[in-house]
Amino acid sequence: MDYENRWAELEVSDNIFATVVMAHLKTQQTRKKPSERKTWKLSLIRRLYEVGLPEQEIRNLYRFIDWVMILPRKLETEFWEQFKQFEQENCMSYITTGERIGYERGKQEGGQALILRQLQKRLGELSPEERSHIQSLSLPQLEALGEALLDLTTIQDLRNWLQANQP
Numbered sequence: 001m002d003y004e005n006r007w008a009e010l011e012v013s014d015n016i017f018a019t020v021v022m023a024h025l026k027t028q029q030t031r032k033k034p035s036e037r038k039t040w041k042l043s044l045i046r047r048l049y050e051v052g053l054p055e056q057e058i059r060n061l062y063r064f065i066d067w068v069m070i071l072p073r074k075l076e077t078e079f080w081e082q083f084k085q086f087e088q089e090n091c092m093s094y095i096t097t098g099e100r101i102g103y104e105r106g107k108q109e110g111g112q113a114l115i116l117r118q119l120q121k122r123l124g125e126l127s128p129e130e131r132s133h134i135q136s137l138s139l140p141q142l143e144a145l146g147e148a149l150l151d152l153t154t155i156q157d158l159r160n161w162l163q164a165n166q167p
Contacts, residue, residue: 023065041069111142
């Protein structure tokens, strides 16, 4: 946060950690501004290419930015379309569609595993049907369940939530 007033210094730095700090700062500043976050996410990722970083550093920093600057599904789709256009215009393709799909699948599977562990710890053993239902949820639904589970106190609360939030 000390760098918040030193943005210009970060922008001209060729140190890869400047990008990490920039991503963190913009994530904090756009907490309730998803459209603005999408714009900054694209800008920061474009910067990786423009600075001329090696491919592996671009991939690593991309993963970090993608991890901290989470977007709602609709804006994530818009982001990918804009990013794909940027890559095509610049004849660069360091992040493939397969990698993007893999990231999304990994986020979803990791989210499912985490939610299942948290629910089991909070409510006790889940039935195979409840586990299956949770595993069929979309990423936005998993995120909603992750927030809702703070209010769940019984297995019936979970069943009611799942009934109200069918996949």
